[in-house]
Amino acid sequence: MPAISSQGYLPVTDDSKLDPITSIPGHPPLLPKDLPSFFQDADFSNYMYNFKLRPFQRLQEAKSILINTFDDLERDVLKALNDDKINLFAAGPFLPPALLSKEDSRDNRTGTGLWPEDQECITWLENQKESSVLCISFGSIASLSDIQFKELVLGLEASQKPILWAIRPNLKDSIESVLPKSFLESDHVYLTSWVPQTLILSHKSVKILQIRC
Structure with a gap:
């Protein structure tokens, strides 16, 4: 930068x-x-x-830099940065203990959450078929216009897939005001504010993830 x-x-x-x-x-x-x-x-x-x-x-x-990545994922970039005389180390991936030890799936501590995470969405996922859920998150910065949201909803409805949609708290009310009532009240749609992302990514019900940061 x-x-x-x-x-x-x-x-x-x-x-x-x-x-x-x-x-x-x-x-x-x-x-x-x-x-x-x-x-x-x-x-x-x-x-x-x-x-x-x-x-x-x-x-x-800095004399050295640690990055949350690993060589097999970004080998070319890491090599180029080190060749550029940056003393850089791939120190990842940093994951919650649950994903590493496979002991307690509720242990999702990463220390990076901006808001309290909704654990009930995991219960909802447990009731969905394997590899069936479309998960959507726009992260903590990105935003869409009302028209873009409406077009996105049309595509989601046409997919006929169960949908888990994480909408950050400061946008949730305004977004719900432009979404059709049939969409909001569908049993196949779960809207929430903030989710335990790593647990969702590793859940058997989740097949597709679409993120815009």
């Missing part, structure tokens, strides 16, 4: 959206218009832009 910012790619402007970024180690050419949404603001005073930029600026002061 600091590098491509100093090279003039950030923040993204109408004139720079289609200029390929070719200087990211281990990464193929990337269009600025495909960067996260908070880069699209042409104002350096943008809160999210600076919130994300500052930690990466501080990383340049």
